[in-house]
Amino acid sequence: MEFVHRRRRGAELFLLVLSLAVGIGAYVAVGLGVDGKVPTNLYTYGGWLTALVIAAHVTIRIKAEYADPILLPIVSALNGLGLAMIHRIDLGMKANDPGYHELAASQLVWMTLGVLLFIIVLVVLRDHRRLQAFTYTAGFAALVLLLLPLVPGIGRNIRGARIWIHLGPLSFQPGEIAKVLLVITFAGYLVLYRDALALAGRRVLFVDLPRGRDLGPILAMWVISLGVLFFENDLGSSLLFFGMFLVMLYVATERPGWLIVGGAMFMIGAYLAYLVTAHVQVRVDAWLHPFPVTRGSYQVVQGMFGMAWGGLSGRGLGLGSPQDTPIASSDFILPAFGEELGLTGVLAIILLYGLIVERALRTALICRDNFGKLVATGLGVVIALQVFVVIGGVTKLIPLTGLTTPFLSQGGSSLVANWVIIALLLRISDQARRPPPEFDDERPDMDSTQVVSMR
Amino acid sequence: MNRPIRNLAVFCLLLFLALMANATYLQYFQAKNLTSLTKHSDNTRVADAAFAEPRGAIIVNGRAIARSTKSTDQYKYQRVYPFGSEYAHVAGYFSKGRLGGVESSENDVLTGDAAGLFVNRVLDTLGNQPPKGGDVVLTLNAAAQQAAYAGLQRLGKNTRGAVVAIEPATGKILAMVSSPTFDPTRLSSHNFTASSNYYSRLLKNTLAPLNNRAIEERLPPGSTFKLVTAAAALSSGKYNPESLVPGGATLDLPQSSSVVHNESRGSCGGTKITLTRALDVSCNVAFGTVGIALGGKALLDQAEKFGFNASKPYFTGLDDSLTSQVPSVFPTGLNAPNSALSAIGQYDVQATPLQMAMVAAGIANNGKVMKPQIISEIRSADLDVIKPVDSVPLNPSDPQAVSPEVARELTQMMVSVVDEGTGTTAQIPGVKVAGKTGTAQSAPSRPPYAWFVSFAPADNARVAVAVLIQDANVERNAISGSGLAAPIAKTVMEAVLNQK
Numbered sequence: 001m002e003f004v005h006r007r008r009r010g011a012e013l014f015l016l017v018l019s020l021a022v023g024i025g026a027y028v029a030v031g032l033g034v035d036g037k038v039p040t041n042l043y044t045y046g047g048w049l050t051a052l053v054i055a056a057h058v059t060i061r062i063k064a065e066y067a068d069p070i071l072l073p074i075v076s077a078l079n080g081l082g083l084a085m086i087h088r089i090d091l092g093m094k095a096n097d098p099g100y101h102e103l104a105a106s107q108l109v110w111m112t113l114g115v116l117l118f119i120i121v122l123v124v125l126r127d128h129r130r131l132q133a134f135t136y137t138a139g140f141a142a143l144v145l146l147l148l149p150l151v152p153g154i155g156r157n158i159r160g161a162r163i164w165i166h167l168g169p170l171s172f173q174p175g176e177i178a179k180v181l182l183v184i185t186f187a188g189y190l191v192l193y194r195d196a197l198a199l200a201g202r203r204v205l206f207v208d209l210p211r212g213r214d215l216g217p218i219l220a221m222w223v224i225s226l227g228v229l230f231f232e233n234d235l236g237s238s239l240l241f242f243g244m245f246l247v248m249l250y251v252a253t254e255r256p257g258w259l260i261v262g263g264a265m266f267m268i269g270a271y272l273a274y275l276v277t278a279h280v281q282v283r284v285d286a287w288l289h290p291f292p293v294t295r296g297s298y299q300v301v302q303g304m305f306g307m308a309w310g311g312l313s314g315r316g317l318g319l320g321s322p323q324d325t326p327i328a329s330s331d332f333i334l335p336a337f338g339e340e341l342g343l344t345g346v347l348a349i350i351l352l353y354g355l356i357v358e359r360a361l362r363t364a365l366i367c368r369d370n371f372g373k374l375v376a377t378g379l380g381v382v383i384a385l386q387v388f389v390v391i392g393g394v395t396k397l398i399p400l401t402g403l404t405t406p407f408l409s410q411g412g413s414s415l416v417a418n419w420v421i422i423a424l425l426l427r428i429s430d431q432a433r434r435p436p437p438e439f440d441d442e443r444p445d446m447d448s449t450q451v452v453s454m455r
Numbered sequence: 456m457n458r459p460i461r462n463l464a465v466f467c468l469l470l471f472l473a474l475m476a477n478a479t480y481l482q483y484f485q486a487k488n489l490t491s492l493t494k495h496s497d498n499t500r501v502a503d504a505a506f507a508e509p510r511g512a513i514i515v516n517g518r519a520i521a522r523s524t525k526s527t528d529q530y531k532y533q534r535v536y537p538f539g540s541e542y543a544h545v546a547g548y549f550s551k552g553r554l555g556g557v558e559s560s561e562n563d564v565l566t567g568d569a570a571g572l573f574v575n576r577v578l579d580t581l582g583n584q585p586p587k588g589g590d591v592v593l594t595l596n597a598a599a600q601q602a603a604y605a606g607l608q609r610l611g612k613n614t615r616g617a618v619v620a621i622e623p624a625t626g627k628i629l630a631m632v633s634s635p636t637f638d639p640t641r642l643s644s645h646n647f648t649a650s651s652n653y654y655s656r657l658l659k660n661t662l663a664p665l666n667n668r669a670i671e672e673r674l675p676p677g678s679t680f681k682l683v684t685a686a687a688a689l690s691s692g693k694y695n696p697e698s699l700v701p702g703g704a705t706l707d708l709p710q711s712s713s714v715v716h717n718e719s720r721g722s723c724g725g726t727k728i729t730l731t732r733a734l735d736v737s738c739n740v741a742f743g744t745v746g747i748a749l750g751g752k753a754l755l756d757q758a759e760k761f762g763f764n765a766s767k768p769y770f771t772g773l774d775d776s777l778t779s780q781v782p783s784v785f786p787t788g789l790n791a792p793n794s795a796l797s798a799i800g801q802y803d804v805q806a807t808p809l810q811m812a813m814v815a816a817g818i819a820n821n822g823k824v825m826k827p828q829i830i831s832e833i834r835s836a837d838l839d840v841i842k843p844v845d846s847v848p849l850n851p852s853d854p855q856a857v858s859p860e861v862a863r864e865l866t867q868m869m870v871s872v873v874d875e876g877t878g879t880t881a882q883i884p885g886v887k888v889a890g891k892t893g894t895a896q897s898a899p900s901r902p903p904y905a906w907f908v909s910f911a912p913a914d915n916a917r918v919a920v921a922v923l924i925q926d927a928n929v930e931r932n933a934i935s936g937s938g939l940a941a942p943i944a945k946t947v948m949e950a951v952l953n954q955k
Contacts, residue, residue, distance in 0.1 A: 247463060250459055250463075251456050251459040251460055251463060252456065254456065254458060254459050291495075293497060304481060304485075304489055305489055305490070305495070305498045305499075305500055305501075306500065307478070307481050307482050307486075308481060308482060308485060308486040308488075308489030308490050309486075309489075309490055309498070309500045309501060310482060311482055311483070311486050311490075312482065312483060320500070321499070321500050321503065324499060324500060338478065338481075338482060339500075342482065343478060343479060343482040343483060346478045346482065347475055347478065347479075350471055350474050350475050350478065351471075353471070354467075354468070354471040357464075357467050357471075358464070358467075361460055361463065361464045361467070364456075364460050365457055365460055365461070370456060373456050373460070374456075377460055377463065380467075381463065381467070384467045384470060384471075385470075387471075387474070388470045388471075388473075388474060391474050391478075392473070392474060392477070395474070395477050395478055395481055396477075396481070397473060397474065397477040
């Protein structure tokens with residue numbers, strides 16, 4: 001009897017109940033901490049959150065019954081925590097400035113939109129391999145999206161980075177959607193050309209370096225990343241796109257030489273950026289010398305103060321001052337958790353992200369087709385790199401670059417894009433865990449003729 | 456493709472481990488440093504919390520010079536300073552984002568966060584009591600402090616000067632006053648705009664009222680430095696108090712066209728006078744000659760034994776982010792003419808009032824210089840003594856700056872200064888006082904500094920004092936150690952001696 005993955009939908013439901021307890025419990029704790037009473041809209045809020053999560057769960061039961069049972073509960077817990085913290089920071093800001101525009105309600109709307117897209121992806125996309133047909137369409141769309149913020153009239157420059165577009169009342173970060181499209185593009189491209197790229201080149205010091213003529217795609221991606229960096233002043237996205245591309249290239253070709261060549265190219269690019277743009281110099285300077293506090297290092301230092309003030313167990317939700325850190329609800333939401341939930345909470349959150357990445361890579365390992373492997377790997381790496389860059393930045397492990405913390409940060413485009421990423425991962429894992437179709441026993445050599453690749 | 460995916464998983468694991476390790480470093484290992492108001496007084500989170508809890512008191516002679524009282528404004532407690540400006544530079548101030556003095560250096564104790572108060576903190580929490588900070592008891596003597604403060608205030612509000620009094624046997628600071636001063640209550644107001652405005656006005660004031668001149672200002676010690684030169688001379692064995700030294704009107708400096716004059720522009724009372732007489736009249740020619748004879752190295756060694764050129768600050772009682780204690784300096788590698796100038800406390804010699812008080816205290820304590828200290832003990836809110844502070848020599852491996860015999864001879868010479876020399880204004884009826892005046896030239900264009908160092912009673916000293924008047928609103932020719940500084944030193948010594 002061949003090994004068959006269990007569906008584990010019951011386990012998923014149980015974990016979802018726990019995740020809702022975390023999210024709604026955090027919301028109640030914020031109310032108790034700030035006002036001393038349970039929030040009046042607890043039932044509507046809790047009911048809405050529960051409805052969204054149950055809708056997602058039911059969709060999985062119907063459309064992807066073999067999908068990984070852990071991803072949705074993790075995402076539900078993170079999103080619930082994020083909403084509670086954004087609400088908490090809203091309350092803190094409102095106490096200082098009654099005219100402050102609250103963000104939590106619109107974040108809930110974005111979450112609803114995210115879950116809706118999540119459901120649509122699972123319903124419409126019956127098999128992830130269909131995406132391979134959109135390799136070049138996705139790539140073109142991604143390029144257009146990346147260029148949009150540079151278009152006069154709709155592009156906006158916010159806090160030094162030109163990565164926003166404004167259409168009427170809506171503001172949007174197209175780069176967040178572009179990263180999903182780029183994963184599909186890279187996967188489709190690499191599945192076709194991996195053998196060519198994997199041809200042995202020169203061997204230097206135990207490392208196979210690629211041939212010069214195969215450097216084309218990597219050069220193109222390097223130029224695009226640097227373009228994002230120089231024209232949009234967005235170090236974080238630039239690192240994210242290039243890192244994702246390099247890792248997928250490495251996985252597709254199984255040649256670490258690409259990592260070395262690409263890593264060196266990125267170093268060169270980053271150093272050039274440091275020399276040329278003041279924006280990057282300020283960030284690096286604030287990272288190396290945060291004290292005494294300057295305008296450049298104020299935000300990072302406030303985040304560090306908050307985390308230190310939280311200590312091991314935190315001040316308790318609603319009992320710290322996370323609103324003292326500028327832009328606490330988006331980039332600096334992790335220090336807010338550090339302040340109010342302590343090191344314990346921060347480690348738990350980092351572990352949750354670690355689990356998402358682990359589930360994504362596990363899906364890639366058991367996936368039967370190369371395209372699915374590459375997409376799952378790419379999506380997992382996008383989350384890993386994004387979490388590392390943003391959390392490392394706000395905790396002063398690396399220079400600060402503006403990126404959102406997936407599922408926690410306030411910001412609609414990021415939230416929606418991340419829900420789509422999870423839907424894609426669930427779709428691939430459903431395919432991977434589903435028992436293979438039965439074959440006719442009279443033709444036992446059917447399997448052996450199915451081999452497509454020797455690797 | 457599975458092998459690279461597995462490698463990638465390991466790589467991602469490392470990334471996440473790095474994040475976790477860094478968060479742990481920040482929130483556990485660095486937390487104490489980052490939430491210390493002493494090091495990061497701009498940490499508003501900690502400062503806000505500090506306003507919500509009562510701090511311990513700072514106590515001098517059983518009375519609080521800083522304490523927390525219930526407040527009715529947005530915070531629960533207000534810091535008050537019952538003695539106003541008198542203890543301003545020592546007690547410091549406690550404002551949002553800014554702390555000074557003991558309020559800053561002993562912040563851990565006052566908030567109750569110090570390691571020694573941990574058990575009390577836990578008991579408070581278990582007993583559902585509000586946490587209480589510990590008290591800091593200072594070594595200061597209220598009468599001496601009052602006398603020093605009054606003495607400087609009498610010279611005018613804008614007088615720049617400082618007074619330090621030390622108990623020679625223990626190194627305990629009995630008085631520490633700096634002028635001009637400020638009002639700590641105004642700085643600690645909960646009206647943060649007002650306290651901020653006051654703070655920036657104090658910062659802009661060219662007289663630098665926030666500076667504790669007793670430890671933050673170093674100036675040429677002038678003739679008071681002749682005590683160190685005399686100590687080096689007697690310790691060398693080449694001189695005794697009766698040795699004859701040149702006492703003429705001028706000293707031609709070797710390798711140079713410069714000439715050293717006496718302060719009086721006349722002779723010191725003969726071409727050859729005794730070393731005692733030279734100190735009595737503060738003879739520049741005599742001590743310049745001695746300085747050349749001893750050489751720069753001998754002077755340097757002697758000065759360092761008293762605490763000059765310390766590699767790190769030896770007075771840790773007031774260390775915080777705003778107070779920067781300056782070390783006193785004696786130049787190295789001196790040639791003959793500069794040795795002569797350094798021997799009379801000019802050229803590049805610079806000392807803080809605290810340093811000159813330690814020179815006097817060292818001589819008074821049989822040549823043994825004690826480490827100065829201002830914290831007498833740390834107490835919990837229930838009055839248990841958590842940490843008594845012991846007296847230790849400044850330099851434990853070599854505690855004697857001079858031998859007891861040399862100290863005795865120097866004391867005799869200093870008594871002579873007060874009895875029949877330049878220091879007669881410091882005489883106290885019925886008490887033998889030892890002292891030395893100084894009137895240091897800074898530049899010809901500006902008035903000299905007046906110094907006086909002394910101790911009493913001479914044979915069993917209970918107090919050593921250094922007074923520096925940097926400038927006061929008086930005529931230039933009225934500025935002298937004996938005229939301005941010595942009377943203040945006298946009242947401080949009397950204040951200590953009149954007790955018990």
